[in-house]
Amino acid sequence: MGEVKTVSIIGLGALGVLFGHHLSKRMPREKLRIIADAERVKKYKNEGVYCNGERCSFHYVTPDELCEPADLLIFSVKYDGLKEAVQAVKNHVGENTMIISALNGITSEAVIGETYGMENMLYCVAQGMDAVKVGNELSYDHMGMLCFGDQKPGVASENVKRLAAFFDKMEVPYEVDTNMSKRLWGKFMLNVGVNQTVAVYESNYGEIQKKGPARETMIAAMREVISLSEKEGIPLTEADLNYWLDVLDTLSPEGKPSMAQDVEAKRYSEVELFSGAVLELGKKHGVPTPVNYELYHKIKHIESQY
Known part of the structure; x- marks a missing residue:
């Protein structure tokens, strides 16, 4: 080896x-x-x-x-x-x-x-x-x-x-x-929040690092992942949410996640991996996911204009 x-x-x-x-x-x-x-x-x-x-x-x-x-x-x-x-x-x-x-x-x-x-x-x-x-x-x-x-x-x-x-x-x-499935779910939760929100608001990390509607949308989308994670047997908590928000705070305010870069370049994004996956899991477990439903349709709408 x-x-x-x-x-x-x-x-x-x-x-x-x-x-x-x-x-x-x-x-x-x-x-x-x-x-x-x-x-x-x-x-x-x-x-x-x-x-x-x-x-x-x-x-x-x-x-x-x-x-x-x-x-x-x-x-x-x-x-x-x-x-x-x-x-x-x-x-x-x-x-x-x-x-x-x-x-x-x-x-x-x-x-x-x-x-x-x-x-x-x-x-x-x-x-x-x-x-x-x-x-x-x-x-x-x-x-x-x-x-x-x-x-x-x-x-x-x-x-x-x-x-x-x-x-x-x-x-x-x-x-x-030593607990990677939880880390993967945590990163998934972060991406669902930050990637989609920054793409829909057509802005950057700075926008979601400060108080305001963008940050609220992002956190609401992340909380929907928390309720699904419990059903999937890899329970995330508010402490995990705060861990990932701290990670976000270290990023350069002018930086952008990949999805926002896709939208800017008019490339099709990985929306199916994020809210697409959340909506599927929501259906599977009978858990409502209204914030991700809205983000999904907004991003699909943006992409339909290309």
Whole structure:
């Protein structure tokens, strides 16, 4: 099992660029592989990919290229690209490949696990980053951290220790959490609140960091997730809500969540992962979710104008 030496990343969204750039300065170039199809690779090479003003020096591989399996595989695509990404990484997965997914929502692990099994899948949540991506340029003030752990609560597995040792060496801020399903639900609650509210108000983190209707809407949407979490057997509390509100307060007021960036660029958003999922769960448990119902329809309306 040994130490992590090769890393593969699929998806150059905010997270892929941020962590890819960070790792690229600390490990041999060919040991960090960015997986992308030939067309994308051509575009990345021509236009460049920039992180805080610096051009990233990435080693690209296409899905068909044969290679050694990675010790660590990171998914950082958008949810609608996940199925395709799962197929694209097949040459990078071996029996000892650890897999983490930094996608939003609470379902990506299961989708990846259907193909590659759950035994080497660690649950992971990225939090506290305030990156904004415009075209091929990413900028951020706070890198945030990766929280990861096993699916089952309790003791940290060998894989968790292996990943922690690698992140120590690479100076990646992280936290090991022995109750990851709760953390995933907490992050889901945060996204349901902050992503959708900032998108609908067409503003930024500053808007929901201060008292006012936007912040109230956000908290009301988050409380609907709390009532669903109880039914799903992963009960969140007001203390969890306050924990995530504190995380929000650390972000740069000018920053924006991904969904607000999508709306601004007139791209279709991940609304189905947020209020879409809340409405489904509400139906399943007979729990009313009026705030998310309203957010869902407002976002769908915005998207219908593109």
